[in-house]
Amino acid sequence: MVFQGSSAAISHTGKVRSNNQDSGYAGSNLFVVADGMGGHAGGDVASSLAIARLEALDQPYSATSEAERALRDAISDAAGELSDTVRIRPELAGMGTTVSALVMVDQYAVIAHIGDSRIYLYRDGTLTQITTDHTFVQRLVDSGRITPEEARYHPRRSVLMRVLGDMDTEPEVDTFIMPTQPGDRWLLCSDGLSGVVDDAHTTKALAQGLPPGRTADILLKHALDGGAPDNVTIVLVDVGGQHPVFSGTATIVGSASNPIGIEVPAARSGRSGWLHPVRQAANEPSHFEPAPEFLEELIEEDRRRARRRRLGWIVGAALAILLLAFAVFLGYQWTQTRYFVGADEDTVVIYRGIQQDIGPISLSTPYQDTGIPLDDLTEFTRAAVEQTISASSLQEAQRIVASLADSTGASG
Incomplete structure (x- = not known):
């Protein structure tokens, strides 16, 4: 049966790169994000070819196993087509693309994934990353050598361990089947979004319950506000829900939306890199397969x-x-320049330090037992001494003691 729900697809060059090597597809049953790699032309061609090959899968399926097999075969065929293209144009050697694809079959989502684009599921207020990045840093995270937060800023975060490329006609693709339900929101995106916008902001945008198109716009704005150093492609799929169901016309974005996007481009003049070094740098591959x-x-x-x-x-x-x-x-040394007048068991004593203690550690020590009996002091004066009398120096403490001695003599 035809998928019942709504979807949207959007792609943006970003703020640094001068061309868009991403491609995205939102159809009646098929939804795909492909992030191309391999320089100015190679990435465009790779992601466009992948979408063109997978587009034929946008149809109802009688069983999830049939859809899963079709995804595997189509991705393998796309790898073969990339190899054929490189034989025609050897200068495109090394081009490749990530592929994250979703086929809806009744109450199930059939998923195929290779690379570091991602598929997320937002359900009941919780965002869950469904796919696993095929990257060097993800291996480090899986082995416990770095944390997921460290992976976001690791200098080798763009090193891909698996990709759909021209070197392997039988790529290792993750495929699996998951149940889905009305109210689910599926997010497919290139790392231009996931590498810039954290899960908290993504969750907040999805939680607003706006139509897929408006939600995708909000997510794109977050990526642009974050600098958007790479192309950004977003495909959002709502299962059921209050928004209008899919109209029947597929939405294709990014390189694949160009009518000549899947044609092998002519060679570029070598002068452009010399005349426009900044633009040339912007076209450097966003990923690297070692x-x-x-x-x-x-x-x-x-x-x-x-x-x-x-x-x-x-x-x-x-x-x-x-x-x-x-x-x-230094603090202790300062306390030893301070003095105060206090009492021990039965006499007036000059102490060096301050009246406070730090746990069991006393910050004062007896400096001089004056020999003045506490019993010789008036009740008011004795209370003052027992509560301690601060002095800014030893001389001031001695003057206080002399005053106390005089008061005992006067009282005697």
């Missing part, structure tokens, strides 16, 4: 970074402890 022999080098690099990070923490902690100890020492 050669197998480079993986060990990456792992060793991360080990060195981890060792430096641990050493930094140790040095920082040691410096903090030293600074704290020095501050405590």
Whole structure:
């Protein structure tokens, strides 16, 4: 049966790159995000070819197993087409694309995924990442070597371990089937969104319950406000719900929306990089798929970074402890310049330090037992001494004691 719900697709170049290598598709049953890689032309071609190959899957399926098999076959065919394209145009070697695809079959979502674009499910106020990134840093997270927060800012976060490319005609694709229900919101996005907008802001946007198109606009604005260093593509799918059902016309965005997007482009003049270095830098690949022999080098690099990070923490902690100890020492030295007059069991005593204690540690010590009996003091004066009388210096403390001695003589 045809999927009952509503959807929207939107794609933006972002604030840094000069062309959009992303592609997105929202149809009647099929929803896809593809994030191209491989330079100015290669990424465009790769993501467009992937969408063109998958577009034929936008139809009702009688069983989820049929849809899952169709997704696997279509993605494998797309890999073969990328290889054929590179044989025609060798300068496009190394191009590739991520693919995150969703096919709705009755009350189930059939998912296929390769790369670091993502599929999220928003249900009952909770946002859950459904797919797992096929990246170097995700391996580090899975092994417990870094945290998910550290992964967001890791310098190798764009290193892909799996991608739909021209080098592998039998790509390893994750496929699985999940039940879905009315009220679910499925979000497919390139890392231009997920790498900039955190889960809290994404959840807040989805929780407003606005139509998919308006929600996608809000998410895009968050990415642009965050700098949008990469292309941003968003496909949002609502299952059931209060908004109008899908109209029947597919929405294609990004590179695949260009009628000539899947054509192999002519070679670009080498002068453009010299004339426009900033634009050329903006067209550098947003992802990198390492050669197998480079993986060990990456792992060793991360080990060195981890060792430096641990050493930094140790040095920082040691410096903090030293600074704290020095501050405590200076504070204690200052207390030893202060004096006050107090009492022991039966006489008036001059103390050095301050009246406060830090737990079991006293910040004062007896400096001089004056020998003046507490019993010789008036009731008021004795109470004042027992509560302590502060003095700014030893001389002032001695003057206070002399005054107390005079008062006992007068009373005698």
